[in-house]
Amino acid sequence: MLRFTDSLTGDKVDFEPRDPGKASVYWCGPTVYDVPHLGHARSTLAFDVLVRYLRWTGLDVTAVSNITDIDDKIINRAADEGSTEPDVAQRFEATFVEQMDRLNVAHPDLRPRATEYVDRMVEVISDLVERGMAYTTDSGVYFDVDRLDEYGALVGRSVEDLREGAGARVDVDEDKTDPLDFALWKAAKPGEPTWDSPWGPGRPGWHIECVAMSLHLLGDGFDIHGGGDDLVFPHHENERAEALGCGRAFARHWVHNGMVQVDGEKMSKSLGNFTTLAGLLDAWDPRALRLLVLQTHYRRTMEIGSTTLDQAAAALARLDKFADRMAEADLPDAAADDAVLDRFRAAMDDDLGTPQALAVVFDAVRDANRALDAEDDDTAAALAAAALDATTALGLELGAAASPDADAGDDPEATEIDGLVDRRLAARAAKDFAEADRIRDELTARGIVLEDGPSGTTWRRG
RNA sequence: GCACCGGUGCCCGAGCGGACCAAGGGAACGGCCUGCAAAGCCGUAAAGCCGCGGGUUCAAAUCCCGCCCGGUGCUCCA
The missing domain is CATH 3.40.50.620 (HUPs)
Structure with missing residues (x-):
């Protein structure tokens, strides 16, 4: 109730x-x-x-x-x-x-x-x-x-x-x-x-x-x-x-x-366009703002600033990676874990306790990761289903596909970066790590972060 | 000035009288992974007592009183 x-x-x-x-x-x-x-x-x-x-x-x-x-x-x-x-x-x-x-x-x-x-x-x-x-x-x-x-x-x-x-x-x-x-x-x-x-x-x-x-x-x-x-x-x-x-x-x-407080001075210093919602939404994933808002009880005054948004964005990235990892794991179909859902419901039923509800979600995420590491697919699947069901109830869509970066469109710089990434891959294949690292350093200097994964190398703007 | 709400670790932020706890997230540190990183996963530590000072109680971050600080409201601001 x-x-x-x-x-x-x-x-x-x-x-x-x-x-x-x-x-x-x-x-x-x-x-x-x-x-x-x-x-x-x-x-x-x-x-x-x-x-x-x-x-x-x-x-x-x-x-x-x-x-x-x-x-x-x-x-x-x-x-x-x-x-x-x-x-x-x-x-x-x-x-x-x-x-x-x-x-x-x-x-x-x-x-x-x-x-x-x-x-x-x-x-x-x-x-x-x-x-x-x-x-x-x-x-x-x-x-x-x-x-x-x-x-x-x-x-x-x-x-x-x-x-x-x-x-x-x-x-x-x-x-x-x-x-x-x-x-x-x-x-x-x-x-x-x-x-x-x-x-x-x-x-x-x-x-x-x-x-x-x-x-x-x-x-x-x-x-x-x-x-x-x-x-x-x-x-x-x-x-x-x-x-x-x-x-x-x-x-x-x-x-x-409750009301929102913004450290206006700090804000405008770090990001001149932050005073409006549009400015914020351009600079951060809108879901990060939702997550940040959910992490505070709705009745409390809360602080929104570039620091807290960055923190929320980092947490969101983890949830996205989790959703992707579970999706790629080819898990068996499983009903959402009842214990998790019960705890989620209990948290929400108590005056819409979204901070505690999210704590339940993060606990489930950790447990699901652990289960997957232990190759306990059934447990992982049930926990993941519960976590995803809960976040959906909160209006949070997870996974890389849900990120606004997913459809960035064609970017003139992207082609060039892709080329550099390819050259680095070739260098690595030839065990020429000095050259590979040189290219990576060059990209790093430009604010590009590389991520080597099993299915190739991806990059993003850090 | 008056009223209401709040002051918890490095940061954000739960908790609303007791033994499953000072949740959860971020950052930090360690391990796995990696040619090395990054990312990811796992783990660890971190508040000597939860703004300050009193009080109530067998028991208080949690209740009461005073003080300090912040926010909101007092006619058109979500």
């Missing part, structure tokens, strides 16, 4: 789906006003693994993640570059999807856009107004926090507490009767995209979209709502307020992932 930490209570709770055998999951996607950063990657990876694992255990999962395609930042961006909001949104949504694809993130079943949900948002806001949970001013419609006893439950703070800190970082809109109240509908401002509403032209507030989408697509009382830690307040607190304010059951469980 899967258990995970519910942000609402802070306790580990058993996951009991609303509908037996199924799971409904919603997590907040990006606001598409710029290229994705490392935080997007971590968060998206966290929920990708959650969804994959739920499916692996046999649940029928419906996964929904939104795209916020209208918001202040998008408007500002469009103004800055002299384009339009839809243009900005479409461009960066495409970039987001493309980069998540590189990370082998499974597409959510549904990826609704805010601009497609304005009508439903208006319905929810109308409901709130009718129930007296919201009020109207010249600048828009606001949720009245005082009307909801439970407000603050998700952050674990009282309304008085919150009120004290309100405005500490951002100026408070003077139209609101309470600094904690938040916008459901923003009245039109000149030059901004607008939609019609019972309160005049304008655009929706931020939180309302997730409520309208999740309740519409997944139904009241859906199972899991997730997002980054930084969204707990105010975003998720306010979403919850909106749904409860309508008298509707909202998410049964809340799951939040």
Whole structure:
């Protein structure tokens, strides 16, 4: 039985789906006003693994993640570059999807856009107004926090507490009767995209979209709502307020992932293009980032840097070699080792303990290698099957074929290097090791690493 | 300022009151392999006690209190 930490209570709770055998999951996607950063990657990876694992255990999962395609930042961006909001949104949504694809993130079943949900948002806001949970001013419609006893439950703070800190970082809109109240509908401002509403032209507030989408697509009382830690307040607190304010059951469980820290200075020094996810993905195998993310528990703050990425890449290389070795060993068909799978499942069931789950995988890898060394093919096959099944559940494809280097295409330099490698092979065959080593040294100086194997010599850029 | 989360070996990072343990990964070292390497495989050692100081307990890295340091939040940031 899967258990995970519910942000609402802070306790580990058993996951009991609303509908037996199924799971409904919603997590907040990006606001598409710029290229994705490392935080997007971590968060998206966290929920990708959650969804994959739920499916692996046999649940029928419906996964929904939104795209916020209208918001202040998008408007500002469009103004800055002299384009339009839809243009900005479409461009960066495409970039987001493309980069998540590189990370082998499974597409959510549904990826609704805010601009497609304005009508439903208006319905929810109308409901709130009718129930007296919201009020109207010249600048828009606001949720009245005082009307909801439970407000603050998700952050674990009282309304008085919150009120004290309100405005500490951002100026408070003077139209609101309470600094904690938040916008459901923003009245039109000149030059901004607008939609019609019972309160005049304008655009929706931020939180309302997730409520309208999740309740519409997944139904009241859906199972899991997730997002980054930084969204707990105010975003998720306010979403919850909106749904409860309508008298509707909202998410049964809340799951939040921790933040990413980057040693920016060190990073830019070693690799100038590292500040964006794209830069990272160009410099490292995307699977190394996934592995690195999995090696840290999803709730913890984690450090991503060139050192930790290199370390993850080295571990990944070992897993690739393992997968290749087992594939080439011509092992008998074997069912995955149950003991390994049980340990894997136990680790994952305990709040998605991917670090321990990977420890299980690495243990199995070592044991399988040892079994193969001892020519115990049956044991090796069972262990390898379990290890590979587990990594698949985590979204990690293994083996040289899975590496982005596998299809590097034609490289003008490659032909020349191949020629040098051939000459070295000839020299070795003639026992002219001095010449062979000279060629190798020359290639080494150029950053080329040679690997002599039973089936010939391969090279790679080190 | 207030709130929440965290501070574990050379590095990343598990552990959340006890005897299967201070996991696992990277690096290091040794062996096998190799003409020699590289890669790979196997093995070894490494935290004298898990930020600091108190306390609770038969028993604490794990609970409580104080302090120091880092992160996040306090209206639109995953």
